[in-house]
Amino acid sequence: MTALLKxxxxxxxxxxxxxxxxxxxxxxxxxxxxxxxAIVGESGAGKSQLVLSFxxxxxxxxxxxxxxxxxxxxLLRMKPKELNGIRGRHIAMIFQDPMxxxxxxxxxxxxxxxxxxxxQGLRKDEARAHAVEMLRAVRIPDPEERxxxxxxxxxxxxxxxxxxAIGLLCEPELLIADEPSTALDVTVxxxxxxxxxxxxxxxxxxxxxxxxxxxxxxxxxxxxxxxYAGEAVETGSVDDIFYRPQHPxxxxxxxxxxxxxxxxxxxLQAIPGNPPNLLDLPxxxxxxxxxxxxxxxxxxxxxxxxxxGGRTSRCFLPMEGGEIAARGNDVxxxx
Amino acid sequence: MNSKVESKSAELSVDDPFxxxxxxxxxxxxxxxxxxxxxxxxxxxxxVSGVIMTIMVLLVVFGPMMLPWEGDFTDWDNTSSxxxxxxxxxxxxxxVGRDILVRTLEGGRISLLVGLVATLVSLAxxxxxxxxxxxxxxxxDRVMMRIxxxxxxxxFMFFVILLMVVFGRHIVLIFIxxxxxxxxxxxxxxxxxxxSLKNTEFVEAARACGVDHQAIIRRxxxxxxxxxxxxxxxxxxxxVILVESFLSFLGLGVQEPMSSWGAxxxxxxxxxxxxxxxxxxxxxxxxxxxxxxxxIGDGMRDALDPKDRL
Numbered sequence: 001m002t003a004l005l006k007x008x009x010x011x012x013x014x015x016x017x018x019x020x021x022x023x024x025x026x027x028x029x030x031x032x033x034x035x036x037x038a039i040v041g042e043s044g045a046g047k048s049q050l051v052l053s054f055x056x057x058x059x060x061x062x063x064x065x066x067x068x069x070x071x072x073x074x075l076l077r078m079k080p081k082e083l084n085g086i087r088g089r090h091i092a093m094i095f096q097d098p099m100x101x102x103x104x105x106x107x108x109x110x111x112x113x114x115x116x117x118x119x120q121g122l123r124k125d126e127a128r129a130h131a132v133e134m135l136r137a138v139r140i141p142d143p144e145e146r147x148x149x150x151x152x153x154x155x156x157x158x159x160x161x162x163x164x165a166i167g168l169l170c171e172p173e174l175l176i177a178d179e180p181s182t183a184l185d186v187t188v189x190x191x192x193x194x195x196x197x198x199x200x201x202x203x204x205x206x207x208x209x210x211x212x213x214x215x216x217x218x219x220x221x222x223x224x225x226x227x228y229a230g231e232a233v234e235t236g237s238v239d240d241i242f243y244r245p246q247h248p249x250x251x252x253x254x255x256x257x258x259x260x261x262x263x264x265x266x267x268l269q270a271i272p273g274n275p276p277n278l279l280d281l282p283x284x285x286x287x288x289x290x291x292x293x294x295x296x297x298x299x300x301x302x303x304x305x306x307x308x309g310g311r312t313s314r315c316f317l318p319m320e321g322g323e324i325a326a327r328g329n330d331v332x333x334x335x
Numbered sequence: 336m337n338s339k340v341e342s343k344s345a346e347l348s349v350d351d352p353f354x355x356x357x358x359x360x361x362x363x364x365x366x367x368x369x370x371x372x373x374x375x376x377x378x379x380x381x382x383v384s385g386v387i388m389t390i391m392v393l394l395v396v397f398g399p400m401m402l403p404w405e406g407d408f409t410d411w412d413n414t415s416s417x418x419x420x421x422x423x424x425x426x427x428x429x430x431v432g433r434d435i436l437v438r439t440l441e442g443g444r445i446s447l448l449v450g451l452v453a454t455l456v457s458l459a460x461x462x463x464x465x466x467x468x469x470x471x472x473x474x475x476d477r478v479m480m481r482i483x484x485x486x487x488x489x490x491f492m493f494f495v496i497l498l499m500v501v502f503g504r505h506i507v508l509i510f511i512x513x514x515x516x517x518x519x520x521x522x523x524x525x526x527x528x529x530x531s532l533k534n535t536e537f538v539e540a541a542r543a544c545g546v547d548h549q550a551i552i553r554r555x556x557x558x559x560x561x562x563x564x565x566x567x568x569x570x571x572x573x574x575v576i577l578v579e580s581f582l583s584f585l586g587l588g589v590q591e592p593m594s595s596w597g598a599x600x601x602x603x604x605x606x607x608x609x610x611x612x613x614x615x616x617x618x619x620x621x622x623x624x625x626x627x628x629x630x631i632g633d634g635m636r637d638a639l640d641p642k643d644r645l
Contacts, residue, residue, distance in 0.1 A: 057542055060473055081547075088544035095543075101536040104367060105558040114554065115544045150366050166544065 010066035041227035381634025456514030461521025469529025
């Protein structure tokens with residue numbers, strides 16, 4: 001089976017006054033058709049920049065290198081026009097904050113039909129019927145009436161539903177959701193997460209879910225990438241990550257959120273320290289300053305362990321059933 | 336549609352009065368424009384100004400047709416006669432016996448026309464230019480805005496006098512001269528707004544949907560700019576009228592037999608002591624118009640941005 005999207009050796013750099021910010025460093029991953037991939041990490045780990053980079057949406061001072069093959073075509077080397085044909089039509093994206101993701105001066109109808117008319121050349125009434133259908137699919141009550149309203153007449157949860165509906169309009173093969181429920185309150189969050197899961201089941205599309213909320217991931221994802229300082233420190237299935245975490249960072253993340261399957265008197269453990277400065281990444285393991293298991297050898301770049309099912313971890317700690325796929329130094333030299 | 340709404344409310348009213356109340360409302364969308372319009376209607380100064388301006392425009396356009404006098408007709412029996420109902424010169428006549436009322440109304444046509452056309456010219460150029468500079472940013476922006484700075488540095492009067500000398504006096508030149516200067520302000524304002532707009536998530540969302548740059552500027556940037564632009568336009572019109580009056584006052588504006596409020600004020604000022612009515616009436620029309628536009632502009636600013644008001 002070939003992957004729907006295969007990203008290899010992707011770097012994102014930002015040129016700033018203070019120097020070059022290394023936001024994403026040598027990311028490799030792929031996503032299969034119908035799969036849900038979650039990218040987890042704290043703020044500033046490079047999760048959003050990773051997806052923005054292959055969507056061609058980086059800020060002006062950003063640059064990207066590497067390869068991102070979508071159905072065998074490299075997104076990073078496409079002309080803007082070609083990319084416009086892919087965006088929205090084949091890969092759709094949902095943003096974090098539904099309150100600002102809709103144009104306040106246009107009706108919901110205009111914003112929704114804009115996309116389909118652009119990509120599929122539908123007539124106005126066809127586009128409208130299609131949009132109403134999509135609003136119904138995301139459980140907006142009374143869609144024929146409400147489609148004529150403006151964003152400020154919708155609640156936050158409803159706006160995010162509209163954003164999801166817009167994302168789904170062209171029936172994309174891949175939907176990227178950048179923290180889709182972060183800006184919403186908890187009950188609405190649950191509804192949105194559930195809705196996304198249902199829709200995914202119905203449509204069989206692939207989903208990249210970016211989040212820092214492990215609870216969302218546990219329910220919705222098939223596979224997880226844990227990012228730290230622009231790097232994938234660990235990847236694996238949901239069960240692997242939750243029950244057999246390898247990397248100390250993943251363990252730290254898991255220990256810092258409350259879980260029902262743990263005794264309630266267990267204290268939550270915060271990870272000490274702050275993520276490293278991306279302007280000046282320390283050599284060796286980026287996590288070593290905050291790691292409880294760091295040793296002298298962590299000053300060197302850790303090796304990449306690879307086990308069955310594409311499970312990886314970048315750490316000196318040996319991975320059970322895994323073998324070393326790349327010595328840390330190989331990469332260092334290649335750079 | 337009505338019957339549908341009725342049946343729904345009937346169904347719901349039994350057990351859920353809130354839902355019924357909600358359904359009974361017509362839930363057609365209420366745009367921000369409609370909201371702003373309702374707020375504007377509550378602003379008494381703006382509404383009164385709007386009514387006065389409507390009357391003023393009607394008077395200026397149709398008034399001269401109703402009056403028995405032509406603007407350039409000289410009534411030798413009544414030169415420099417004060418306002419009087421008997422002679423039929425309600426606003427009096429000037430030194431050569433021309434009717435002040437007709438001349439004021441005809442001058443109003445020119446003044447309002449200059450205000451409107453020059454503003455529209457500066458609107459069209461300024462919005463496009465500013466939106467493009469702000470949206471594309473980077474080098475494009477820097478070059479485009481430096482050009483604006485350079486034109487800005489040219490002394491306006493010098494520019495106008497030069498135009499008049501080279502091309503002769505013509506009313507179109509006044510449009511060009513004023514429009515050429517006014518779009519600079521508009522471009523700057525629009526650019527600043529665009530800079531903040533292009534980083535909003537709905538623009539990013541539109542790009543992520545594969546909408547191209549031109550469509551984004553047209554459908555997302557410009558509608559969001561309109562509020563600010565409209566306020567600026569209503570404040571620019573009086574400014575332009577004033578500039579035209581100033582040019583006419585200096586003798587650089589419209590030429591006889593055409594007239595404008597500025598030219599009339601200039602004429603009147605010369606006979607101020609012997610025939611004050613030749614100054615008072617055109618000046619009053621000019622002042623009232625300027626006040627009205629300013630009130631409307633203020634009202635619109637408050638209506639479009641209710642949070643800004645204290």
